[in-house]
């Protein structure tokens with residue numbers, strides 16, 4: 001029956017058939033949202049611990065290979081940003097220091113330290129949610145990243161911003 005249905009759609013509604021094809025496109029963006037949601041989960045763990053809520057996951061072949069959330073207070077370590085922890089964890093998982101063919105999803109734009117570490121890792125893609133107008137790397141320099149690294153911003157931006165606002169509202 002399905003083929004018959006599709007046949008009629010094709011025959012009588014060629015424009016609708018085209019639309020059906022177009023509808024398939026956002027699936028690519030959907031997976032970015034899926035992984036950003038996982039990064040948001042990590043941010044929530046940070047929030048639960050009283051840390052500035054930033055979370056990250058690293059994905060290789062559509063699989064999460066590392067997770068991290070900000071632990072600067074817990075570890076008394078200014079370098080314990082979610083990205084740094086996730087980079088270390090991903091390298092351990094892969095048994096190599098380079099993260100070529102990997103994407104990092106992070107809820108907040110990486111700082112200069114993390115952008116530098118991501119450059120050393122030669123990561124393929126950086127996807128971040130909210131911009132960081134104060135400490136984001138793009139304010140200071142775009143050139144810090146590896147030339148082959150692609151950057152996508154604004155995935156679940158509102159959700160990523162909201163969790164940070166929640167934290168700072170409580171602090172005030």
Ligand SMILES: [Zn+2]
Pocket residue numbers: 081083110111112113114115
């Ligand atoms: Zn950082």
